[in-house]
Amino acid sequence: MRLDFSVAVHSLLYLDQNRDRRIASRELAQSLSLNPVMIRNILSLLHKNGYVEGSVGKNGGYRLKKVLDQCNVGELYDLTIPPTISYARFITGDTKELDQSETGEISSNIKETLTDLFTLADEDYRQFYHQFTLADLKKDITNHGYFINKTRENKK
């Protein structure tokens, strides 16, 4: 899952570097050393959401429609890694109790409580990515340490 996000980011940066021409999904796949099917799925998602224009197929190819500072990193994260709808498999509870009177309340309610906790933590986590655009990401690529410094500044 998380790879989808990295692939989207990497693809958009590659298209930005090559704004003068259309890029075929095969070229992107070779450049990222990834399966062309995966690249095509992600390009299709980016296409649907207005990040790129173009088409697949012979003589096909994609071009970036936005400038980098219009591409929010958090929006790309939300697009490629949808929020987990259910945390049920991480959560204990809902069990037959040995002694309902003593322990019933924890087991019956811990699922809702932990779901809230994980959901709120996940919202907070996504908010972190929304601070940045691909222009920031590119700054860090050309001048490594930019993210670390910017995050520390924001915390002051």
Place this chain on the structure above:
Amino acid sequence: MRLDFSVAVHSLLYLDQNRDRRIASRELAQSLSLNPVMIRNILSLLHKNGYVEGSVGKNGGYRLKKVLDQCNVGELYDLTIPPTISYARFITGDTKELDQSETGEISSNIKETLTDLFTLADEDYRQFYHQFTLADLKKDITNHGYFINKTRENKK
């Protein structure tokens, strides 16, 4: 992995509800409907880290050593879900370039940049849990909505 955190939280709350007696890992396992081996591994971790006292074996059992507001939810999260050391498998890059002059910089450096981004996001994520103690968690169990309200207040 995330289940370990839920099991630790659930176990400590169960021990808190039963402070008057030692709880055998088998009883906990039955109450949480989980494999006793998993419970024992987590109790052993909690024992090593000073949350519980007691022993395994016949006539063994555990007792909570702390009060709930001494048990930080973030510390339990860090203990049961260690930080991901490498995000390498989520990251593209480090590839043979078609055209080094044009695209070399992105592919050679994107790994470091995304590692920083994921690491900083993960630190931020963990910080979220550190706001709370098990006393808060218990408040949400008895009065559901406490976490949502508290998080919204903190954001104001």
